Amino acid sequence: MFPESHTGYSYEDCMATAVWLLAQTAVRPLVGIVCGSGLGGLADMLKDQVVFNYRDIPNFPQSTVHGHAGRLVFGTLKGRPCVCMQGRFHLYEGYPIQKITLPMRIFKLLGVETVILTNAAGGLNQDFKVGDIMIIKDHLNMPGFAGNNPLIGPNDERFGVRFPCMSDAYDRELQQLAMDVGVELGYGDFLKEGVYCVLGGPSFETIAECRMLHKLGADAVGMSTVHEVIVARHCGMRVFALSLITNKAVMDYDSEEKANHEEVLETGKQRAEQLERLVSTMVTRIGHNNYS
Numbered sequence: 001m002f003p004e005s006h007t008g009y010s011y012e013d014c015m016a017t018a019v020w021l022l023a024q025t026a027v028r029p030l031v032g033i034v035c036g037s038g039l040g041g042l043a044d045m046l047k048d049q050v051v052f053n054y055r056d057i058p059n060f061p062q063s064t065v066h067g068h069a070g071r072l073v074f075g076t077l078k079g080r081p082c083v084c085m086q087g088r089f090h091l092y093e094g095y096p097i098q099k100i101t102l103p104m105r106i107f108k109l110l111g112v113e114t115v116i117l118t119n120a121a122g123g124l125n126q127d128f129k130v131g132d133i134m135i136i137k138d139h140l141n142m143p144g145f146a147g148n149n150p151l152i153g154p155n156d157e158r159f160g161v162r163f164p165c166m167s168d169a170y171d172r173e174l175q176q177l178a179m180d181v182g183v184e185l186g187y188g189d190f191l192k193e194g195v196y197c198v199l200g201g202p203s204f205e206t207i208a209e210c211r212m213l214h215k216l217g218a219d220a221v222g223m224s225t226v227h228e229v230i231v232a233r234h235c236g237m238r239v240f241a242l243s244l245i246t247n248k249a250v251m252d253y254d255s256e257e258k259a260n261h262e263e264v265l266e267t268g269k270q271r272a273e274q275l276e277r278l279v280s281t282m283v284t285r286i287g288h289n290n291y292s
């Protein structure tokens with residue numbers, strides 16, 4: 001029924017990778033974290049680390065992008081068992097979409113219940129400034145509109161249903177938790193919420209494209225996260241995601257600004273500490289009170 005070129009991994013392949021990892025670490029992670037461009041410092045916060053290079057993990061792709069170290073780090077964050085991807089995969093690296101999202105299924109098989117994803121993104125919302133942290137409340141999946149969805153191909157019910165709901169993709173309690181923690185930490189001035197739009201990349205957007213995306217309801221634009229969110233939700237994990245606004249999307253023909261990866265990494269460095277504190281404090285509170 002599906003063409004031979006289908007590039008997914010079977011349940012057994014994912015299980016083999018999970019079993020291989022579990023055999024080499026005593027950590028049983030409940031929280032899985034994905035670090036965006038220049039945001040890999042989050043992984044360095046983990047204590048009692050057990051680290052795997054992606055090249056050593058069976059079935060894992062390799063990181064090819066500057067700012068994505070290519071290491072899977074197990075450890076504890078303030079006593080909570082976590083696993084952290086220090087580096088993710090993107091469509092523009094040439095990987096099939098099922099390979100980009102494979103780590104989400106491995107997270108699930110490792111026992112992860114909550115996934116926290118971070119990314120670097122261009123700000124489309126004119127109220128956003130460089131350095132703002134945007135809590136993602138929803139997404140626009142542009143590659144999905146063109147038929148590139150990670151769930152295309154045979155559906156294995158052991159992971160999830162054929163037609164998963166996405167109107168509740170971003171957990172509302174975790175969004176509230178992020179707001180509460182952010183305000184407590186004094187980040188209220190640069191904590192925003194909004195809609196993230198994913199494109200294929202690697203070219204940054206034209207001015208006309210930015211204007212169109214803004215009109216369509218996007219507050220920030222990037223090249224990741226959404227595919228991972230779809231696969232994480234398909235297999236029943238809770239999802240929280242945030243964008244660091246690393247640059248302002250160029251919306252004006254008079255502007256001299258040009259999006260570039262160096263600026264993205266530089267903004268990441270400047271906000272790294274606050275972002276790490278926000279995420280680590282959230283992790284300590286997940287599973288408590290009304291955030292359970």
Ligand SMILES: O=P(O)(O)O[C@@H]1C[C@H](O)[C@@H](CO)O1
Nearest residue numbers: 036037119120223224261264
């Ligand atoms: O992995 P993320 O989404 O943080 O990376 C963004 C998108 C591109 O990979 C890169 C552009 O600078 O940063």
